[in-house]
Amino acid sequence: MHRSSTNxxxxxxxxxxxxxxHFWVPVAVLMGGLLLLRFIR
Amino acid sequence: xxxxxxxxxxxxxxxASRSKKLQLLGILSGFAAGAWLGAAEAxxxxxxxxxxxxxxxxxxVIGVFLARWSLPALILxxxxxxxxxxxxxxxxIWALLAGCLWAVANTLTIFAIxxxxxxxxxxxxxxxxxxxxxxxxLFFNELRQAGWRRWTGVLGGALVMCAGAALLAVAxxxxxxxxxSLRGVWAALGAGILWGTMYIPYRKAYLTGMxxxxxxxxxxxxxxxxxxxxxxxxxxxxxxxxxxxxxxDVLFWLMLGGxxxxxxxxFQQYAAKYVGISRGIPLSNSNQLWGLLWGILVxxxxxxxxVSTYTQVIGGSVLMxxxxxAIAFSSAxxxxxxxWKDAAQRESQRYGVSADYVEARMDGRQAxxxxxPSRSALDWFLVAVATxxxxxxxxxxxxxxxxxxxxxxxxxxxxTLVLLLVCGLxxxxxxxxx
Numbered sequence: 068m069h070r071s072s073t074n075x076x077x078x079x080x081x082x083x084x085x086x087x088x089h090f091w092v093p094v095a096v097l098m099g100g101l102l103l104l105r106f107i108r
Numbered sequence: 109x110x111x112x113x114x115x116x117x118x119x120x121x122x123x124a125s126r127s128k129k130l131q132l133l134g135i136l137s138g139f140a141a142g143a144w145l146g147a148a149e150a151x152x153x154x155x156x157x158x159x160x161x162x163x164x165x166x167x168x169v170i171g172v173f174l175a176r177w178s179l180p181a182l183i184l185x186x187x188x189x190x191x192x193x194x195x196x197x198x199x200x201i202w203a204l205l206a207g208c209l210w211a212v213a214n215t216l217t218i219f220a221i222x223x224x225x226x227x228x229x230x231x232x233x234x235x236x237x238x239x240x241x242x243x244x245x246l247f248f249n250e251l252r253q254a255g256w257r258r259w260t261g262v263l264g265g266a267l268v269m270c271a272g273a274a275l276l277a278v279a280x281x282x283x284x285x286x287x288x289s290l291r292g293v294w295a296a297l298g299a300g301i302l303w304g305t306m307y308i309p310y311r312k313a314y315l316t317g318m319x320x321x322x323x324x325x326x327x328x329x330x331x332x333x334x335x336x337x338x339x340x341x342x343x344x345x346x347x348x349x350x351x352x353x354x355x356x357d358v359l360f361w362l363m364l365g366g367x368x369x370x371x372x373x374x375f376q377q378y379a380a381k382y383v384g385i386s387r388g389i390p391l392s393n394s395n396q397l398w399g400l401l402w403g404i405l406v407x408x409x410x411x412x413x414x415v416s417t418y419t420q421v422i423g424g425s426v427l428m429x430x431x432x433x434a435i436a437f438s439s440a441x442x443x444x445x446x447x448w449k450d451a452a453q454r455e456s457q458r459y460g461v462s463a464d465y466v467e468a469r470m471d472g473r474q475a476x477x478x479x480x481p482s483r484s485a486l487d488w489f490l491v492a493v494a495t496x497x498x499x500x501x502x503x504x505x506x507x508x509x510x511x512x513x514x515x516x517x518x519x520x521x522x523x524t525l526v527l528l529l530v531c532g533l534x535x536x537x538x539x540x541x542x
Contacts, residue, residue: 093205096305100212103298107291
């Protein structure tokens, strides 16, 4: 019972993260930065 | 008037006074951040032998890693870090992300300086403050309902600071721009964008109530992990190890630079927490002014240069101080503060973090029922290990022979230490470092 509610909380937290624009903007900028680094090397 | 109305008025006045106190604390933290981030350049100036910039960056990050674990352990104890993470575990992801952003930005600046020189590169990546203002406005309700005077103060101040930074960078540059100028411009702009975006995780963490001292302990894993990956992939493991061993005489100075940088960064985090990123970033960017003071007064840089150089230095410094002043006098009050609280409430609901905790921490207080931070044997162990590592490298270090002026060094060190004491004490008394 306790384990299932913990799993539920973790899943909902993960869903909140993955649907948060505050997560995707830094991720996109980081990817862009890594690509830029590869390009200018 | 009924007694209940008196109580309500009293509470409103108390809230306003607390909020003003926190704003002043954030501004003071921004000034202290500028001084300490600028002073961090001093130990690195002692390193003049030909070490790869990637290795210099990696060693500084190792010093940073040690400081980011030992300082929070010393100040609040790791139990406080653990308690913060239990309340808002999702923020660990943002801390790691911010660390990765910092490491990639720092590496891009190395390429930017190589390709277009510091004079062009610095103002380009200093534009991070403008991006910070944009993110703060878009995502965290900063400068909403702030009025045109505050908008002018913050945006105008940041622009004036960028102009001042450009003049200082032109004055302090010694090398002419090399080839690959377009590549260098992209690298500098990229660094500015990465650094400007790095403040999204900062602000998110502090609106949710996490202590800056907890955030930096996870931030540093992203920072060290990404920096080590970049260094190994660029240089290869064996050449990297060879460079590290051949540079053992100067490793201490670079690690010391990293340590001093962390103190500045911790103040920067408190500035971002209490005045927001739109004001905190430009205030911390005054580090360029302090770095130049160390360079000119202590290391004799620009010695023998013409009148035009000194005019640029004075003009750039005055512009930077005017910009800092404009931002410092545009602190958030009234309606804007309410919009910050709306943003904090949104975070609390989205991630299921207790509203009382978020509100208390935004107000720089401990939440009800929260245990008082205490240090354990593990904390003293972490402090002892970090101190031991620094002592070993200090024993291996050699003082390089270069022109060093002790008088100005003592004055600048004293000013920086005074800021540490004043701001540290104020943070302790007002927020207990929350």
